[in-house]
Amino acid sequence: MSDEMTEDRPLGVAVIGAGMAGAAHAAAWRAATTVRTPLPRPVRLVAVADIAEPLARHVAGRFGYERVETDWRALLDAADVDVVSVVVANRLHREIVEALLAAGKHVLCEKPLADTREDAEAMVAAAETAGPVARLGYTYRRAPGLAALRELVTSGALGEIVHLHGRYLADYACDPQAPMAWRFRGEPGSGALGDVGSHLLDAAEFLAGPMRAVSGARFRTVVAERPLPLTATVGHGKVAVSEETEPVTNDDWAGFTADFDGAAGTFEASRVAAGHPNGLRLEISCRAGAAVWDQENPAEIQVHTQEIGGAAAASNGFRTVKLGPEHPYIGEGYAMAAPGIGVGQNDGFIFQARAFLEEVVGLDEEQSWPRCASFAEGLRTLDLIEAVVASAGDEGRAVSVAR
Ligand SMILES: NC(=O)c1ccc[n+]([C@@H]2O[C@H](COP(=O)([O-])OP(=O)(O)OC[C@H]3O[C@@H](n4cnc5c(N)ncnc54)[C@H](O)[C@@H]3O)[C@@H](O)[C@H]2O)c1
Numbered sequence: 001m002s003d004e005m006t007e008d009r010p011l012g013v014a015v016i017g018a019g020m021a022g023a024a025h026a027a028a029w030r031a032a033t034t035v036r037t038p039l040p041r042p043v044r045l046v047a048v049a050d051i052a053e054p055l056a057r058h059v060a061g062r063f064g065y066e067r068v069e070t071d072w073r074a075l076l077d078a079a080d081v082d083v084v085s086v087v088v089a090n091r092l093h094r095e096i097v098e099a100l101l102a103a104g105k106h107v108l109c110e111k112p113l114a115d116t117r118e119d120a121e122a123m124v125a126a127a128e129t130a131g132p133v134a135r136l137g138y139t140y141r142r143a144p145g146l147a148a149l150r151e152l153v154t155s156g157a158l159g160e161i162v163h164l165h166g167r168y169l170a171d172y173a174c175d176p177q178a179p180m181a182w183r184f185r186g187e188p189g190s191g192a193l194g195d196v197g198s199h200l201l202d203a204a205e206f207l208a209g210p211m212r213a214v215s216g217a218r219f220r221t222v223v224a225e226r227p228l229p230l231t232a233t234v235g236h237g238k239v240a241v242s243e244e245t246e247p248v249t250n251d252d253w254a255g256f257t258a259d260f261d262g263a264a265g266t267f268e269a270s271r272v273a274a275g276h277p278n279g280l281r282l283e284i285s286c287r288a289g290a291a292v293w294d295q296e297n298p299a300e301i302q303v304h305t306q307e308i309g310g311a312a313a314a315s316n317g318f319r320t321v322k323l324g325p326e327h328p329y330i331g332e333g334y335a336m337a338a339p340g341i342g343v344g345q346n347d348g349f350i351f352q353a354r355a356f357l358e359e360v361v362g363l364d365e366e367q368s369w370p371r372c373a374s375f376a377e378g379l380r381t382l383d384l385i386e387a388v389v390a391s392a393g394d395e396g397r398a399v400s401v402a403r
Contacts, residue, residue, distance in 0.1 A: 010044035011360065012080040016072045016096060017087035018050035018059040020235025021110055025085040025137075026063040028349035035354050036332045036369070041361050046081050049074070052232050072096055076103040083360060085137075086110060089182035090194065094119040101130035108356050110137045112198040112385075113378025115190050120375075120382040127375040133359050135372035138202045140280060142351035144343060145293040145301045147328035148321075149284065150207055152291055158305070159287030161263040166204050168196040168280045169273035172236035173222075173252055179229035179241050183271075184248045188219050189389040191250030196280070197269030201384045202373065203282055204267065208260045211384060215398035217256035217391035221248050222272045256388050259398075278345070292318070299323045299330060299343035332369075 013029045015022055026048060033039045049069035050056035056068040075081050076099055086096050086109045093114050100107050113136055114120040127134035140146055152158055170192070172178065183195055205211065226248055227241035252272045258265040273279065280295040292302040302318040324339030325331035329351055334341060351369065358368040365371065387399040 008041075010042040011082045011357065012044045012046040012078075013083045013085075014047040014049060014069075014075050014078070014081045015059070015065075015085045015087060016049045016075070017085075017110075018048050018052070018055045019087065020237075022048070022050070022085070022087040023059050023063075024346055024349040025087050025108075025110075025353070026059050026065065027346065028353040029083075029085070030063050031350045032353035032357055034335070035350060039354075039357060039361065040363075043357065044080070047075060047078070055232070055234065073099070075105070076100065082106060083108070083357070090190070091115040091119075091182070091186070094123055097123055097134070098126045101126050101132055101134060104130075104132055106133040106356075106360050108135050108137060108353070108372065109375075109378075111139075111202070111378065112194050112381055113375060114382065115186055115194070117379070117382040117386050120379045124375045124379050133356065134375050135356055135359070136375060136378040137349075137352055138199065138206075138373040138377070139345070139348040139352055140199050140203055140295065141206055141370070141373065142329060142348040142355075143293070143295065143298040143345075144323045144327050144329045144333075145298050146203060146206070146282070148301055148323055149282065149291050149293045151328065152303070153207055153284065153286075158284070158289040158291060158303075161208050161260070161284050161286050163285050164204060164208050164260070164263055164265040164282065165267075165285075166200050166265065166282045167268040168192075168200040168270070169268070169276035170196050170271045170278060171273050171276050173271035174274050175238070176223045177227060177238070177241060178223075178236070179233055179239055180226040180246045180248075181229070181233050184226055184246075184250065186250045187389075188249075188251055188392065189254070189385045191219075191221070191248075191252060191254070192269045192271045193219075193251055193254040193385055193388060195269075196271065197254055197267075198381050198385070199280060200267060200269055200282075201381050202377070203280070204258070204265060205380070205384075207282060207284060208263050208265065210403050211258040211260055211265070211401050213259045213398050213400045214256050214384065214387045214391050215258075216396040217254070217388045218396065219251040219392050220253040221250070222252040223248060254388065254392075256391060290318070295345065298345065298348075299327075299341075329369075
Protein backbone atom coordinates (compact mmCIF):
# COMPACT_ATOMS: atom_id res chain seq x y z
CA MET A 1 0.00 0.00 0.00
CA SER A 2 1.43 3.42 -0.91
CA ASP A 3 2.12 6.26 1.52
CA GLU A 4 -0.53 8.33 -0.26
CA MET A 5 -3.13 5.67 0.53
CA THR A 6 -2.27 5.42 4.22
CA GLU A 7 -2.18 9.15 4.86
CA ASP A 8 -5.27 10.51 6.62
CA ARG A 9 -4.93 14.09 5.46
CA PRO A 10 -7.29 14.87 2.59
CA LEU A 11 -5.75 15.22 -0.86
CA GLY A 12 -5.84 18.92 -1.64
CA VAL A 13 -6.80 19.86 -5.19
CA ALA A 14 -6.25 23.08 -7.15
CA VAL A 15 -7.12 24.14 -10.69
CA ILE A 16 -5.03 26.65 -12.68
CA GLY A 17 -7.17 28.37 -15.31
CA ALA A 18 -10.83 29.07 -14.68
CA GLY A 19 -11.90 29.32 -18.32
CA MET A 20 -14.00 26.91 -20.37
CA ALA A 21 -12.17 23.67 -19.58
CA GLY A 22 -10.97 24.93 -16.17
CA ALA A 23 -14.57 25.01 -14.98
CA ALA A 24 -14.97 21.41 -16.18
CA HIS A 25 -11.91 20.37 -14.16
CA ALA A 26 -13.14 22.24 -11.07
CA ALA A 27 -16.49 20.45 -11.34
CA ALA A 28 -14.84 17.09 -12.02
CA TRP A 29 -12.66 17.00 -8.88
CA ARG A 30 -15.80 17.67 -6.88
CA ALA A 31 -17.65 14.73 -8.41
CA ALA A 32 -14.70 12.33 -8.75
CA THR A 33 -15.30 10.80 -5.33
CA THR A 34 -18.95 10.01 -6.20
CA VAL A 35 -18.20 7.41 -8.89
CA ARG A 36 -17.14 3.77 -8.53
CA THR A 37 -16.29 2.86 -4.93
CA PRO A 38 -15.46 5.17 -2.04
CA LEU A 39 -11.96 6.60 -2.57
CA PRO A 40 -9.60 5.51 0.25
CA ARG A 41 -8.64 9.13 0.91
CA PRO A 42 -10.90 12.19 1.10
CA VAL A 43 -10.48 15.04 -1.36
CA ARG A 44 -10.44 18.69 -0.37
CA LEU A 45 -11.18 21.39 -2.93
CA VAL A 46 -8.55 23.99 -2.08
CA ALA A 47 -7.91 26.62 -4.73
CA VAL A 48 -8.70 28.01 -8.17
CA ALA A 49 -5.96 30.16 -9.73
CA ASP A 50 -6.53 32.55 -12.63
CA ILE A 51 -5.11 35.95 -13.55
CA ALA A 52 -8.74 37.04 -14.01
CA GLU A 53 -9.75 37.22 -10.36
CA PRO A 54 -13.54 37.60 -10.89
CA LEU A 55 -13.51 34.46 -13.00
CA ALA A 56 -11.49 32.55 -10.40
CA ARG A 57 -13.96 33.71 -7.71
CA HIS A 58 -16.91 32.64 -9.81
CA VAL A 59 -15.56 29.14 -10.46
CA ALA A 60 -14.27 28.68 -6.89
CA GLY A 61 -17.63 29.78 -5.47
CA ARG A 62 -19.67 27.72 -7.88
CA PHE A 63 -17.82 24.47 -7.27
CA GLY A 64 -16.92 24.95 -3.61
CA TYR A 65 -13.19 25.70 -3.59
CA GLU A 66 -11.81 27.35 -0.45
CA ARG A 67 -9.72 30.14 -1.95
CA VAL A 68 -8.58 31.84 -5.12
CA GLU A 69 -5.11 32.80 -6.30
CA THR A 70 -4.25 35.30 -9.01
CA ASP A 71 -0.71 33.98 -9.36
CA TRP A 72 -0.37 30.21 -9.85
CA ARG A 73 3.06 30.34 -8.19
CA ALA A 74 1.30 30.68 -4.85
CA LEU A 75 0.40 26.99 -5.18
CA LEU A 76 4.02 25.84 -5.35
CA ASP A 77 4.63 26.20 -1.62
CA ALA A 78 1.06 25.54 -0.55
CA ALA A 79 1.27 22.59 1.86
CA ASP A 80 -2.47 21.97 1.51
CA VAL A 81 -2.26 21.41 -2.29
CA ASP A 82 -1.24 17.96 -3.62
CA VAL A 83 -2.96 17.70 -7.00
CA VAL A 84 -3.17 20.41 -9.67
CA SER A 85 -4.99 20.67 -13.00
CA VAL A 86 -3.25 22.89 -15.56
CA VAL A 87 -5.96 24.31 -17.80
CA VAL A 88 -4.56 27.40 -19.50
CA ALA A 89 -3.40 28.28 -23.04
CA ASN A 90 -1.13 25.59 -24.48
CA ARG A 91 1.96 27.81 -24.69
CA LEU A 92 1.82 28.28 -20.88
CA HIS A 93 1.72 24.57 -20.02
CA ARG A 94 5.45 23.93 -19.92
CA GLU A 95 6.53 26.59 -17.43
CA ILE A 96 3.66 25.84 -15.05
CA VAL A 97 3.92 22.06 -15.25
CA GLU A 98 7.70 22.01 -14.78
CA ALA A 99 7.44 24.24 -11.70
CA LEU A 100 4.60 22.19 -10.20
CA LEU A 101 6.41 18.88 -10.69
CA ALA A 102 9.60 20.32 -9.19
CA ALA A 103 7.51 21.42 -6.19
CA GLY A 104 6.25 17.83 -5.77
CA LYS A 105 2.66 18.38 -6.98
CA HIS A 106 0.76 15.73 -8.95
CA VAL A 107 -0.20 17.29 -12.29
CA LEU A 108 -3.09 16.68 -14.66
CA CYS A 109 -2.33 18.82 -17.74
CA GLU A 110 -4.80 19.65 -20.49
CA LYS A 111 -4.21 18.68 -24.10
CA PRO A 112 -2.32 19.28 -26.29
CA LEU A 113 0.67 18.78 -23.99
CA ALA A 114 2.29 21.94 -25.40
CA ASP A 115 2.24 24.29 -28.37
CA THR A 116 5.58 23.03 -29.67
CA ARG A 117 7.35 19.71 -29.85
CA GLU A 118 10.35 21.21 -28.05
CA ASP A 119 8.24 22.16 -25.03
CA ALA A 120 6.50 18.78 -25.03
CA GLU A 121 9.84 16.95 -25.06
CA ALA A 122 11.07 18.98 -22.08
CA MET A 123 7.85 18.20 -20.22
CA VAL A 124 8.27 14.47 -20.82
CA ALA A 125 11.81 14.71 -19.40
CA ALA A 126 10.49 16.63 -16.36
CA ALA A 127 7.80 14.00 -15.77
CA GLU A 128 10.31 11.16 -16.03
CA THR A 129 12.61 12.63 -13.39
CA ALA A 130 9.87 13.85 -11.04
CA GLY A 131 8.30 11.66 -8.38
CA PRO A 132 4.69 12.89 -8.59
CA VAL A 133 2.09 11.63 -11.06
CA ALA A 134 2.07 13.57 -14.37
CA ARG A 135 -0.79 12.88 -16.77
CA LEU A 136 -2.57 14.38 -19.73
CA GLY A 137 -6.29 14.97 -20.24
CA TYR A 138 -7.41 13.13 -23.34
CA THR A 139 -10.97 13.25 -22.07
CA TYR A 140 -12.63 11.47 -24.97
CA ARG A 141 -10.91 8.21 -24.09
CA ARG A 142 -13.48 8.16 -21.26
CA ALA A 143 -16.49 8.51 -23.55
CA PRO A 144 -18.36 5.23 -23.16
CA GLY A 145 -18.90 4.89 -26.93
CA LEU A 146 -15.27 5.44 -27.90
CA ALA A 147 -14.13 3.02 -25.17
CA ALA A 148 -16.67 0.49 -26.48
CA LEU A 149 -15.37 0.89 -30.04
CA ARG A 150 -11.87 0.16 -28.77
CA GLU A 151 -13.16 -2.98 -27.06
CA LEU A 152 -14.72 -4.09 -30.36
CA VAL A 153 -11.34 -3.64 -32.03
CA THR A 154 -9.26 -5.36 -29.33
CA SER A 155 -11.71 -8.28 -29.01
CA GLY A 156 -11.43 -8.86 -32.76
CA ALA A 157 -15.23 -8.93 -33.05
CA LEU A 158 -15.21 -6.99 -36.31
CA GLY A 159 -11.92 -8.31 -37.68
CA GLU A 160 -8.96 -6.24 -38.73
CA ILE A 161 -9.53 -2.54 -39.46
CA VAL A 162 -9.36 -1.86 -43.19
CA HIS A 163 -9.85 1.89 -43.03
CA LEU A 164 -10.74 4.54 -40.56
CA HIS A 165 -12.43 7.88 -41.09
CA GLY A 166 -12.08 10.50 -38.39
CA ARG A 167 -13.11 14.10 -38.22
CA TYR A 168 -13.44 16.76 -35.58
CA LEU A 169 -15.58 19.51 -36.98
CA ALA A 170 -16.15 22.58 -34.82
CA ASP A 171 -17.74 25.91 -35.69
CA TYR A 172 -16.36 28.24 -33.01
CA ALA A 173 -14.30 30.25 -35.52
CA CYS A 174 -16.95 30.63 -38.25
CA ASP A 175 -17.82 34.16 -37.17
CA PRO A 176 -15.12 36.55 -38.45
CA GLN A 177 -16.01 38.84 -35.52
CA ALA A 178 -15.14 36.12 -32.98
CA PRO A 179 -12.33 37.87 -31.06
CA MET A 180 -8.62 37.22 -31.31
CA ALA A 181 -7.57 34.74 -28.61
CA TRP A 182 -4.67 32.40 -27.83
CA ARG A 183 -6.18 29.69 -30.04
CA PHE A 184 -5.56 31.80 -33.18
CA ARG A 185 -1.87 32.49 -32.46
CA GLY A 186 0.96 30.07 -33.21
CA GLU A 187 2.61 28.09 -35.97
CA PRO A 188 0.65 26.14 -38.61
CA GLY A 189 -0.58 22.94 -36.96
CA SER A 190 -1.30 24.68 -33.64
CA GLY A 191 -4.74 25.85 -34.84
CA ALA A 192 -7.62 23.46 -35.55
CA LEU A 193 -5.17 20.56 -35.75
CA GLY A 194 -3.56 21.20 -32.36
CA ASP A 195 -6.79 22.22 -30.66
CA VAL A 196 -9.55 19.80 -31.68
CA GLY A 197 -7.30 17.70 -33.95
CA SER A 198 -5.12 16.60 -31.02
CA HIS A 199 -8.15 14.75 -29.63
CA LEU A 200 -8.77 13.24 -33.06
CA LEU A 201 -5.18 12.04 -33.47
CA ASP A 202 -5.18 10.48 -30.01
CA ALA A 203 -8.57 8.83 -30.54
CA ALA A 204 -7.44 7.42 -33.92
CA GLU A 205 -4.35 5.78 -32.43
CA PHE A 206 -6.39 4.71 -29.38
CA LEU A 207 -8.51 2.68 -31.83
CA ALA A 208 -6.18 1.65 -34.62
CA GLY A 209 -2.67 1.70 -33.14
CA PRO A 210 0.23 3.84 -34.31
CA MET A 211 0.24 5.72 -37.59
CA ARG A 212 3.24 4.89 -39.79
CA ALA A 213 3.06 7.86 -42.15
CA VAL A 214 0.89 10.82 -43.05
CA SER A 215 0.40 12.28 -46.51
CA GLY A 216 -1.74 14.62 -48.56
CA ALA A 217 -1.82 17.19 -45.76
CA ARG A 218 -3.38 20.59 -46.37
CA PHE A 219 -4.06 23.58 -44.12
CA ARG A 220 -6.42 26.50 -44.70
CA THR A 221 -6.78 29.72 -42.77
CA VAL A 222 -10.23 30.97 -43.71
CA VAL A 223 -10.51 34.08 -41.52
CA ALA A 224 -7.17 35.86 -42.01
CA GLU A 225 -7.52 38.40 -39.21
CA ARG A 226 -9.61 38.84 -36.13
CA PRO A 227 -10.60 41.86 -34.05
CA LEU A 228 -8.97 42.32 -30.67
CA PRO A 229 -11.30 41.77 -27.70
CA LEU A 230 -12.18 44.71 -25.47
CA THR A 231 -12.60 42.49 -22.39
CA ALA A 232 -11.25 39.13 -21.20
CA THR A 233 -12.39 36.12 -23.22
CA VAL A 234 -13.28 32.62 -22.03
CA GLY A 235 -13.26 29.58 -24.29
CA HIS A 236 -15.00 30.38 -27.58
CA GLY A 237 -17.06 33.18 -26.06
CA LYS A 238 -17.97 36.34 -27.97
CA VAL A 239 -17.21 39.71 -26.39
CA ALA A 240 -17.22 43.34 -27.62
CA VAL A 241 -14.34 43.88 -30.03
CA SER A 242 -12.13 46.75 -31.15
CA GLU A 243 -11.60 48.10 -34.70
CA GLU A 244 -8.03 46.91 -34.42
CA THR A 245 -7.25 43.45 -35.82
CA GLU A 246 -4.45 40.90 -35.55
CA PRO A 247 -3.52 38.25 -38.15
CA VAL A 248 -4.53 34.64 -37.54
CA THR A 249 -1.29 32.67 -37.92
CA ASN A 250 -2.46 29.08 -37.69
CA ASP A 251 -4.89 26.68 -39.36
CA ASP A 252 -8.68 26.99 -39.37
CA TRP A 253 -8.87 23.67 -41.21
CA ALA A 254 -6.50 20.72 -41.63
CA GLY A 255 -6.92 17.55 -43.71
CA PHE A 256 -4.61 14.58 -44.29
CA THR A 257 -4.46 10.84 -44.87
CA ALA A 258 -2.54 8.32 -42.79
CA ASP A 259 -1.17 4.79 -43.02
CA PHE A 260 -1.40 2.48 -40.02
CA ASP A 261 -0.17 -1.11 -39.93
CA GLY A 262 -2.51 -2.41 -42.61
CA ALA A 263 -5.29 0.17 -42.21
CA ALA A 264 -5.57 3.48 -44.06
CA GLY A 265 -7.14 6.60 -42.61
CA THR A 266 -8.54 9.95 -43.69
CA PHE A 267 -8.80 12.84 -41.24
CA GLU A 268 -10.14 16.34 -41.01
CA ALA A 269 -10.05 18.93 -38.22
CA SER A 270 -11.89 22.21 -38.52
CA ARG A 271 -12.96 25.17 -36.41
CA VAL A 272 -14.91 26.73 -39.30
CA ALA A 273 -17.39 23.90 -39.98
CA ALA A 274 -20.78 25.62 -39.94
CA GLY A 275 -23.42 23.66 -38.09
CA HIS A 276 -20.99 21.50 -36.10
CA PRO A 277 -20.54 22.88 -32.59
CA ASN A 278 -18.56 19.87 -31.39
CA GLY A 279 -18.43 17.13 -34.01
CA LEU A 280 -15.87 14.46 -33.19
CA ARG A 281 -16.75 11.29 -35.10
CA LEU A 282 -14.82 8.11 -35.91
CA GLU A 283 -15.85 5.30 -38.19
CA ILE A 284 -13.92 2.05 -38.53
CA SER A 285 -14.50 -0.19 -41.51
CA CYS A 286 -13.28 -3.69 -40.72
CA ARG A 287 -13.06 -7.03 -42.54
CA ALA A 288 -16.12 -8.41 -40.75
CA GLY A 289 -18.15 -5.27 -40.13
CA ALA A 290 -17.98 -1.62 -39.16
CA ALA A 291 -18.65 0.67 -36.24
CA VAL A 292 -19.21 4.37 -35.66
CA TRP A 293 -18.95 6.62 -32.62
CA ASP A 294 -20.08 10.22 -32.62
CA GLN A 295 -19.41 12.53 -29.66
CA GLU A 296 -22.89 14.02 -30.02
CA ASN A 297 -24.19 10.74 -28.56
CA PRO A 298 -21.28 9.68 -26.35
CA ALA A 299 -22.96 6.54 -24.96
CA GLU A 300 -24.24 5.21 -28.27
CA ILE A 301 -22.49 3.39 -31.09
CA GLN A 302 -23.54 2.15 -34.51
CA VAL A 303 -22.44 -1.39 -35.29
CA HIS A 304 -22.72 -3.37 -38.49
CA THR A 305 -21.70 -7.02 -38.74
CA GLN A 306 -21.18 -8.18 -42.27
CA GLU A 307 -23.22 -11.16 -43.45
CA ILE A 308 -22.23 -12.37 -46.89
CA GLY A 309 -24.88 -14.47 -48.62
CA GLY A 310 -27.69 -16.41 -46.90
CA ALA A 311 -30.91 -15.01 -45.41
CA ALA A 312 -29.15 -12.61 -43.01
CA ALA A 313 -27.55 -10.73 -45.92
CA ALA A 314 -30.98 -9.37 -46.82
CA SER A 315 -31.14 -7.43 -43.56
CA ASN A 316 -27.53 -6.25 -43.32
CA GLY A 317 -27.09 -2.76 -41.95
CA PHE A 318 -26.01 -0.62 -39.04
CA ARG A 319 -27.87 -0.95 -35.76
CA THR A 320 -27.79 1.50 -32.87
CA VAL A 321 -26.48 0.17 -29.57
CA LYS A 322 -27.43 2.25 -26.53
CA LEU A 323 -24.69 1.42 -24.07
CA GLY A 324 -25.66 0.08 -20.65
CA PRO A 325 -24.01 -0.96 -17.41
CA GLU A 326 -22.03 -3.77 -19.04
CA HIS A 327 -20.09 -1.16 -21.03
CA PRO A 328 -17.04 0.83 -19.92
CA TYR A 329 -17.78 3.69 -17.54
CA ILE A 330 -21.59 3.36 -17.46
CA GLY A 331 -21.84 0.58 -14.86
CA GLU A 332 -19.50 2.23 -12.37
CA GLY A 333 -19.72 5.84 -13.49
CA TYR A 334 -23.32 6.67 -12.73
CA ALA A 335 -25.52 6.54 -9.67
CA MET A 336 -28.35 5.26 -11.88
CA ALA A 337 -26.55 3.01 -14.34
CA ALA A 338 -28.98 1.94 -17.04
CA PRO A 339 -29.03 1.94 -20.83
CA GLY A 340 -30.29 5.20 -22.31
CA ILE A 341 -29.35 7.44 -19.36
CA GLY A 342 -27.99 10.81 -20.44
CA VAL A 343 -24.24 10.93 -20.82
CA GLY A 344 -22.28 14.03 -21.77
CA GLN A 345 -18.83 15.41 -22.35
CA ASN A 346 -18.56 16.77 -18.80
CA ASP A 347 -18.79 13.19 -17.48
CA GLY A 348 -15.49 12.40 -19.20
CA PHE A 349 -13.76 15.01 -17.04
CA ILE A 350 -15.16 13.33 -13.91
CA PHE A 351 -14.01 9.86 -15.00
CA GLN A 352 -10.58 11.26 -15.93
CA ALA A 353 -10.23 12.99 -12.53
CA ARG A 354 -11.27 9.76 -10.82
CA ALA A 355 -8.66 7.70 -12.70
CA PHE A 356 -6.04 10.29 -11.83
CA LEU A 357 -6.91 10.19 -8.11
CA GLU A 358 -6.82 6.39 -8.16
CA GLU A 359 -3.25 6.55 -9.42
CA VAL A 360 -2.29 9.21 -6.85
CA VAL A 361 -3.66 7.16 -3.94
CA GLY A 362 -1.76 4.14 -5.21
CA LEU A 363 -4.54 1.88 -6.52
CA ASP A 364 -3.08 -0.92 -8.68
CA GLU A 365 -3.69 -0.63 -12.41
CA GLU A 366 -5.79 -3.82 -12.36
CA GLN A 367 -8.17 -2.33 -9.78
CA SER A 368 -8.17 1.17 -11.25
CA TRP A 369 -9.90 2.66 -14.24
CA PRO A 370 -7.46 2.95 -17.15
CA ARG A 371 -4.71 5.41 -16.34
CA CYS A 372 -4.89 8.86 -17.91
CA ALA A 373 -2.67 9.42 -20.95
CA SER A 374 1.04 9.86 -20.27
CA PHE A 375 3.11 12.88 -21.21
CA ALA A 376 4.91 10.60 -23.70
CA GLU A 377 1.55 10.05 -25.42
CA GLY A 378 1.13 13.82 -25.50
CA LEU A 379 4.54 14.14 -27.16
CA ARG A 380 3.42 11.49 -29.65
CA THR A 381 0.57 13.78 -30.74
CA LEU A 382 3.09 16.59 -31.29
CA ASP A 383 5.15 14.17 -33.45
CA LEU A 384 2.08 13.46 -35.56
CA ILE A 385 1.29 17.17 -35.87
CA GLU A 386 4.89 17.82 -36.92
CA ALA A 387 4.56 15.16 -39.63
CA VAL A 388 1.31 16.69 -40.89
CA VAL A 389 2.98 20.13 -40.97
CA ALA A 390 5.93 18.70 -42.95
CA SER A 391 3.56 17.05 -45.42
CA ALA A 392 1.51 20.23 -45.86
CA GLY A 393 4.70 22.24 -46.38
CA ASP A 394 5.84 19.94 -49.20
CA GLU A 395 2.82 19.53 -51.49
CA GLY A 396 1.36 16.70 -49.41
CA ARG A 397 4.42 14.46 -49.56
CA ALA A 398 4.27 11.26 -47.48
CA VAL A 399 6.10 11.78 -44.18
CA SER A 400 7.03 8.82 -41.97
CA VAL A 401 6.31 8.98 -38.28
CA ALA A 402 8.74 7.21 -35.99
CA ARG A 403 7.08 5.10 -33.31
N1 LIG B 1 -10.28 18.26 -22.96
C1 LIG B 1 -11.13 19.10 -23.53
O1 LIG B 1 -12.20 18.71 -23.96
C2 LIG B 1 -10.77 20.55 -23.60
C3 LIG B 1 -11.75 21.50 -23.96
C4 LIG B 1 -11.39 22.83 -24.02
C5 LIG B 1 -10.08 23.22 -23.77
N2 LIG B 1 -9.15 22.28 -23.45
C6 LIG B 1 -7.76 22.69 -23.16
O2 LIG B 1 -7.77 23.39 -21.91
C7 LIG B 1 -6.82 24.45 -21.94
C8 LIG B 1 -7.53 25.77 -21.67
O3 LIG B 1 -8.51 25.99 -22.69
P1 LIG B 1 -9.82 26.87 -22.39
O4 LIG B 1 -10.68 26.76 -23.58
O5 LIG B 1 -10.36 26.54 -21.07
O6 LIG B 1 -9.14 28.32 -22.37
P2 LIG B 1 -9.81 29.68 -21.87
O7 LIG B 1 -9.22 30.75 -22.71
O8 LIG B 1 -11.28 29.54 -21.76
O9 LIG B 1 -9.28 29.79 -20.38
C9 LIG B 1 -7.94 29.99 -20.05
C10 LIG B 1 -7.91 30.69 -18.70
O10 LIG B 1 -6.53 30.85 -18.33
C11 LIG B 1 -6.40 32.08 -17.67
N3 LIG B 1 -5.00 32.45 -17.65
C12 LIG B 1 -4.27 33.03 -18.63
N4 LIG B 1 -3.00 33.20 -18.21
C13 LIG B 1 -2.94 32.67 -16.96
C14 LIG B 1 -1.90 32.56 -16.01
N5 LIG B 1 -0.66 32.98 -16.26
N6 LIG B 1 -2.20 32.00 -14.80
C15 LIG B 1 -3.44 31.56 -14.51
N7 LIG B 1 -4.48 31.67 -15.40
C16 LIG B 1 -4.21 32.21 -16.59
C17 LIG B 1 -7.29 33.02 -18.44
O11 LIG B 1 -7.64 34.17 -17.67
C18 LIG B 1 -8.49 32.12 -18.73
O12 LIG B 1 -9.50 32.23 -17.75
C19 LIG B 1 -6.14 24.37 -23.29
O13 LIG B 1 -4.97 23.61 -23.17
C20 LIG B 1 -7.16 23.64 -24.16
O14 LIG B 1 -6.59 22.97 -25.26
C21 LIG B 1 -9.47 20.96 -23.36
